[in-house]
């Protein structure tokens with residue numbers, strides 16, 4: 001009996017260690033769910049182009065843009081891929097000699113395209129988010145937190161390359177394969193509300209306006225999409241990245257697929273879809289920050305806040321519902337854009 005208990009404890013410990021909760025934004029699981037939904041909704045022409053460009057389904061390709069975050073400069077050797085063992089499982093499919101060369105070339109080309117105004121030293125990491133204050137009800141380049149190298153700009157650049165035009169601005173995409181690897185990931189991220197909407201807070205934890213786009217944002221009020229808002233030993237951003245474990249990309253819930261097929265098409269020209277999707281996520285971000293209050297941590301970790309949930313069970317239930325809805329939307333819209341590009 002004691003042995004059984006020990007076995008159970010060590011299995012639980014292994015499960016806990018293997019859980020990809022934070023570092024892979026939205027988690028490999030979330031991205032694979034989005035890719036798997038889109039795989040099911042592709043029409044034959046788009047499916048054939050995806051297979052030709054990627055050699056793998058969207059579900060597998062969806063994690064590439066997070067895997068490349070483990071490419072770093074090594075003195076005297078240029079960029080080197082050195083995978084974090086905790087996340088290797090979702091990245092192993094890219095870890096071939098040709099796959100490493102592709103990842104290293106992408107990062108070398110994009111590393112310092114925007115260093116001056118970035119939280120991250122590596123510019124390509126900024127392609128995964130934008131930080132629009134939730135007081136706004138839509139994404140607009142006039143708002144602080146947006147840039148020509150944010151998630152909307154990066155998706156627009158990927159669409160340009162897939163339509164046969166060069167990528168504009170700082171986002172440097174070499175070919176359609178790289179563009180599709182990016183798009184398959186970023187359409188997932190742009191539906192994660194804390195990858196789009198953010199709160200800027202004063203010392204009393206009240207919402208403040210970070211001002212217009214272009215000027216430097218006061219680091220003291222910036223929560224970095226909820227990454228600086230602590231809840232126990234995790235943070236608000238990470239909690240929204242980690243999706244309910246019951247949603248399995250290998251066995252998609254039938255109700256989710258049915259709902260994805262019923263999502264209405266995005267209106268307007270394809271080039272405008274990234275901004276439209278970000279605008280729709282802004283309204284979800286408002287819900288994600290509702291019912292919360294914030295207290296500055298103080299000298300221990302300056303620049304961080306602690307969150308208080310007014311009704312934790314209700315908040316967590318709402319979060320799970322919204323996450324499922326957003327994953328469904330993302331999967332449907334990834335298929336929409338590829339079906340529109342390759343009718």
Ligand SMILES: [Zn+2]
Pocket residue numbers: 025026065066128185189
């Ligand atoms: Zn991401």
